[in-house]
Amino acid sequence: MSVYEPTPPKRGRGKGELEAEVLDTLHHAAPKALSPGEVKDVLGDDLAYSTVVTALSRLYAKGLLKRSPRGRAFAYAPIADESGLAAHEMRKVLEGRPDREAVLTRFVDDLSDDDEQLLRKLLDIGD
Amino acid sequence: MHFAVYLLLLFPVPAAWAARPLGERLPPRLATWLLTVGAVVLASASSLALGVLAITALLRFPLLARLADGRWSAQVAQHHDPASLSVGLLACAVLAAAATAAAVMLWRRVRTLAAAAAEAACMPGHEQLVVVEDPAAEAYALPGLPGRIVVSTGMLDALDSSEHEVLLAHERAHLTHHHYLFVAFTQLAAAANPLLRPLASTTSYTVERWADESAATAVGDRRQVARTVGKAALAAKRTRARGWIPAAALGVLGRFAPTEPGPVPRRVAALLTPPLRNRTLLVAAIVALLLATAVCAFEATRDLEALLDLARHGVARR
Numbered sequence: 001m002s003v004y005e006p007t008p009p010k011r012g013r014g015k016g017e018l019e020a021e022v023l024d025t026l027h028h029a030a031p032k033a034l035s036p037g038e039v040k041d042v043l044g045d046d047l048a049y050s051t052v053v054t055a056l057s058r059l060y061a062k063g064l065l066k067r068s069p070r071g072r073a074f075a076y077a078p079i080a081d082e083s084g085l086a087a088h089e090m091r092k093v094l095e096g097r098p099d100r101e102a103v104l105t106r107f108v109d110d111l112s113d114d115d116e117q118l119l120r121k122l123l124d125i126g127d
Numbered sequence: 128m129h130f131a132v133y134l135l136l137l138f139p140v141p142a143a144w145a146a147r148p149l150g151e152r153l154p155p156r157l158a159t160w161l162l163t164v165g166a167v168v169l170a171s172a173s174s175l176a177l178g179v180l181a182i183t184a185l186l187r188f189p190l191l192a193r194l195a196d197g198r199w200s201a202q203v204a205q206h207h208d209p210a211s212l213s214v215g216l217l218a219c220a221v222l223a224a225a226a227t228a229a230a231v232m233l234w235r236r237v238r239t240l241a242a243a244a245a246e247a248a249c250m251p252g253h254e255q256l257v258v259v260e261d262p263a264a265e266a267y268a269l270p271g272l273p274g275r276i277v278v279s280t281g282m283l284d285a286l287d288s289s290e291h292e293v294l295l296a297h298e299r300a301h302l303t304h305h306h307y308l309f310v311a312f313t314q315l316a317a318a319a320n321p322l323l324r325p326l327a328s329t330t331s332y333t334v335e336r337w338a339d340e341s342a343a344t345a346v347g348d349r350r351q352v353a354r355t356v357g358k359a360a361l362a363a364k365r366t367r368a369r370g371w372i373p374a375a376a377l378g379v380l381g382r383f384a385p386t387e388p389g390p391v392p393r394r395v396a397a398l399l400t401p402p403l404r405n406r407t408l409l410v411a412a413i414v415a416l417l418l419a420t421a422v423c424a425f426e427a428t429r430d431l432e433a434l435l436d437l438a439r440h441g442v443a444r445r
Contacts, residue, residue: 099239102310105301105334107266107282107294108360109390116364118392122399123357 018047022055023064026078033068033075131426135176138420139169139322149413150329151393154403155336161413162333163309166326170229170316172420177222179431184215186438225319232318236311240270247271255302256295258283264362266294274302285362286355293342293355300341306334332390339394340402353398360391 025042026034034042036052043052056076059065067074111119119125142165150158247269250257259265261279269275276298286294301307310331317327339356343349388396397403 099235100243102314102331103236103239103243103307104267104269105298105306105338107297108356108363110367111360111364111391112389115389115392116361118388119357119360119395122392122395123354125357125361 018051019055019059022052023059023078026065026076029077031077033070033077035070035073035075037073039076131423131430132176132179134423135172135420135427138416138423139173139320142166142169142416143322143325145413146325146329149409150333150336151397152403152406153409154405155333155340157405157410159306159309159330159333159337161410162326162330163312165413165417166313166316166323166330168417168420169326170319170323172424173320173322174222174225175424176427177218177225179427180215180218181222182431183434184212184219186434187212187215229315229319232315236315240307240311243269244271247273247275250275250277255299263366264359265367266298266359268298268301270302270305270307276302281366282359282362285366286358289346289351290355290358293346293352294359296342296345297338297352300338301334304334304337304341306338309334332393335390335394336397339398343398349398349402353395356391356398357395 021043022039025039029038029042036049036056039056040047040049040052056065056067056074060067060076065076065078067076069075146162150162152158153161248271250269255273255276257275257277259277259279262281263279264282264285265277265279266282267277269277276295278294278298282294283291310327313323313327313330317323339352340349342355343352346352
């Protein structure tokens with residue numbers, strides 16, 4: 001299973017940019033809710049705790065997050081997208097038991113590098 | 128026991144050897160059926176052979192002979208059974224291992240299918256198609272009542288609208304033709320008799336080919352299907368996180384040697400060449416092998432019956 005690695009932080013990001021990153025972090029952690037401290041740890045740069053809290057509060061106010069009390073603060077989790085099926089759930093379906101692969105019929109299997117070259121040659125597609 | 132029993136144990140060898148060429152040379156629907164029926168027949172027959180050998184060995188023990196039926200003579204069983212005791216005991220052990228492996232596999236698969244059906248039922252909406260917001264290009268069919276087709280936005284973005292049609296036709300074919308059952312039966316057979324593994328891995332490939340050809344019939348253009356499969360695979364490689372699927376899952380049945388092309392390029396290549404025609408000779412050879420298996424199985428059970436008869440009367444008839 002892959003560990004989610006956020007994109008390296010850029011200096012001087014705008015408010016919207018930070019919010020997008022925070023939302024992304026929460027989506028990847030879902031269904032686990034994260035406290036502002038945990039979000040700050042994942043984003044892992046010199047963000048102030050209060051900046052993260054502000055971003056989370058703004059997202060909450062926009063109705064993109066739900067929150068539940070945890071200790072003295074809140075823990076935040078994203079509200080499922082319109083289809084009601086978050087990406088992580090789709091991945092969970094795939095990552096479950098070892099038999100999964102045989103039960104779900106995936107449209108395309110993973111390609112090796114050799115396969116990719118062969119495929120490009122067969123279909124006459126450049127790089 | 129006579130040679131028929133040993134033949135039953137040998138038949139899976141040519142079948143394993145022929146499985147993959149068969150998967151490439153016969154129309155996928157026919158190939159899938161033949162491989163599945165073949166795997167089930169051969170696995171049952173080899174289990175039967177092991178059972179016959181095991182029974183004849185166990186009858187030699189007076190206690191077991193008496194337990195089975197008070198009037199059986201262990202001595203007669205010993206005199207008239209040409210199989211050696213060690214072969215019989217080995218058969219007992221192998222049969223126990225095969226039965227355990229098959230039972231474990233069956234239990235797991237039934238649970239996984241039930242879990243998949245539950246997930247399919249819990250998905251939002253009543254449409255067959257479920258779109259998931261995810262940049263990774265992914266698409267799969269989830270069997271259930273009804274089954275669902277799950278497609279990520281990453282996959283939708285990678286393909287144009289006529290290619291979406293191909294993708295949906297492909298996944299719909301998996302669900303309507305119950306491809307997961309063919310795969311499950313051949314894998315069950317392979318669990319009982321590991322010699323049959325090539326039949327199971329080939330069936331996983333032929334059901335993909337079957338769905339590709341169904342999609343080609345639906346959109347009326349095999350080249351178009353080939354391009355879609357290729358584009359989707361390239362998009363998936365670009366966008367899927369590495370190590371997303373546990374390597375163990377892919378290795379369950381052993382992939383083909385890494386130097387050989389994987390399933391996706393082979394599917395594309397097959398779609399770019401004219402459709403395959405039925406090969407009467409090849410089919411006849413497979414049917415002959417299965418008939419020979421049936422005859423041998425019949426012979427083996429008759430031999431066993433004769434032996435039991437002798438033992439029951441405790442008389443030596445020559």
